[in-house]
Amino acid sequence: MDFPGGCVPFTTELKFVGGHFSTDVPPMSCYRTLDSVGDALQEADTPWGLDEEQAVRIYRAMVGLQTMDGVFYDSQRQGRFSFYITSAGEEATAVGSAAALAPADVVFAQYREQGVLLYRGFSFLDFAHQCFGNAQEPGKGRQMPIHYGSAELNFHTISSPLATQLPHAVGAAYALKLEARQAVVAVYFGEGAASEGDFHAAANFAATLGAPVLFICRNNGWAISTPATEQYRGDGIAGRGPSYGIPSVRVDGGDARAVYNATAAARDIALRHGGPVLIEAMSYRSGHHSTSDDSSRYRTATEMAVWRARDPAARFRRLLDAAGWWDDGREQALRQATRREVVAALGKAQRVPKASLDAMFADVYAEVPWHLAEQQAEVAEHLRRHPGAWPDIPLQ
Ligand SMILES: Cc1ncc(C[n+]2csc(CCOP(=O)(O)OP(=O)(O)O)c2C)c(N)n1
Structure with a gap:
């Protein structure tokens, strides 16, 4: 039996391995380079060490993300748009990993990874257009807020079903592999x-297809x-991961340098060995799940406060300070300029009209199928009977 599992030594000992009550398989440890406040544990000894330019770019993106999240969250609460999700506590996971990817690498995100897009060059105005669902956003307002996508930035549009x-x-x-492209x-x-079946199917296909x-x-820590x-x-x-044959690592997701190192190393393994790598970034969600959630109903304020004190941006800033790459003057200037830019972007996007109602029926099929044509006619009839009911939506 020369297939995995078939060519192992025999034993006369009847022994079950692992399980939630067993201690014979120790948990994977968690890789970090900074302690919980941001003091460096030791110089990260990797071939991908961050230089000043990269480190400052990562920090600027994390500050941009926090500023955008704060202003957009408040705008949603004021009723300016319908929904928003913040990255509080997870900034370093998105931005640190994005920094280790190449622009040609293709990203599929869940919804809390706006830091990846920001790092790649999506502007505050691009985010604002999408959240307002106006005519300037690529989806023409046919999706909920936060369903970003960008063909230019190799970022597939967010899809709601988990x-x-x-x-x-x-x-x-697999397509990249078949085309022999040096990208992941x-x-x-x-x-x-x-917990969805899709995870398991994806892991096994990735491993077997390389x-x-x-x-x-x-x-x-939380799914809502x-x-x-x-x-x-x-x-x-x-x-x-290992049980699927996937090299795997657990990393402190609040340590941008650790996430960067782990992603750079994982990318290298994926390209050299032609196969998947799994990274589990431990990064507590210190904000609410979304604007539709009140997490004080299911966790304590103390727990949230403890994690807020471990702010990933503040931890990373200590590293920049220690290297002499940052100071209070630059910090203040960046925070003020970023806030102004975010507020201006929101104001501008809010003034852009919505896409025409007809756009709702376009762009999916080369020829509009009969059932959509029927719905389009119903919409037209509704508007004929209720003229002026939808004043802010152009009809054509
Ligand atoms: C298939 C499916 N089931 C349920 C939902 C509703 N839902 C949206 S987000 C969410 C929690 C997801 O938690 P997690 O994957 O841990 O990501 P997090 O929000 O914590 O970043 C749920 C249950 C959904 N969008 N899709």
Whole structure:
């Protein structure tokens, strides 16, 4: 039996391995380079060490993300648009990993990874257009806010049903492999999404096809109000990787340098060995799940405060300060300029008209099928009977 599992030594000892009550398989440790306040544990000894330019770019993106999240969140609460999701606590996971990818690498995200897009060059105005669902955004307002996408930035449009991005990402990575391109796919997902069957199908297909895909799990402890302790009994998400034959690592997701190093190393493995790598970034969600959630209903204010004090941007700034790459003057100037830019972007996007109602029926089929044609006629009839009912939406 010369296939895996068939060519192992025999034993006379009847022994079961692992399981939630067993201690014979120790949990994977968590790689970090900064402690919880940001003091360097030791110089990161990797071939991908961050230089000043990269480190400052990462920090600027994290500050941009926090500023945008703060202003957009408040705008949603004022009723200016319908929905928003922040990255609080997980900034370093998105931005640190994005910094280790090449522009040609293809990204499939879940929805809490706007830091990847920001790092790649999506502007505050691009984000604002999408959240207002106006005529300037590529989806023409046919999606909820936060469903960003950008063909130019190799970022596939967010899809609401959890985990569907995982098998798609594996297919895209397999295509890159067949075309012999020196690029990988990075697919992001939460530990909650990893309970979907799609995660398991994607992991097994990626391993057996040798698809160069980086599975980047943001384990933030919660899937809305469901704690991670109700999602699995094994060693988190990273613990699943080796059983699929996927090299896996657990990393401190609040340490941007650790996430950067782990992603750079994972990318290198994926390209050299032609196969998937799994990264589990432990990064507590210190904000609410979304603007539709009030997390004080299921966790304590103390728990949230403890995690806010470990702000990933503040931790990374200590590293910049220690290297002499940053100071209070630059900090103040950046925060003020960024806030002005974000507020201006929101104001501008809010004034852009919505796409025409006809756009709702376009762009999917080469020829509009009969059932959509019927619906389009119904909309036209409704508008004829109620002229002026939708004053802010152009009809054509
Ligand atoms: C298939 C499916 N089931 C349920 C939902 C509703 N839903 C949206 S987000 C979410 C929690 C996801 O948690 P996790 O994957 O851990 O990501 P996080 O929000 O914590 O970043 C749920 C249940 C959905 N969008 N899709």
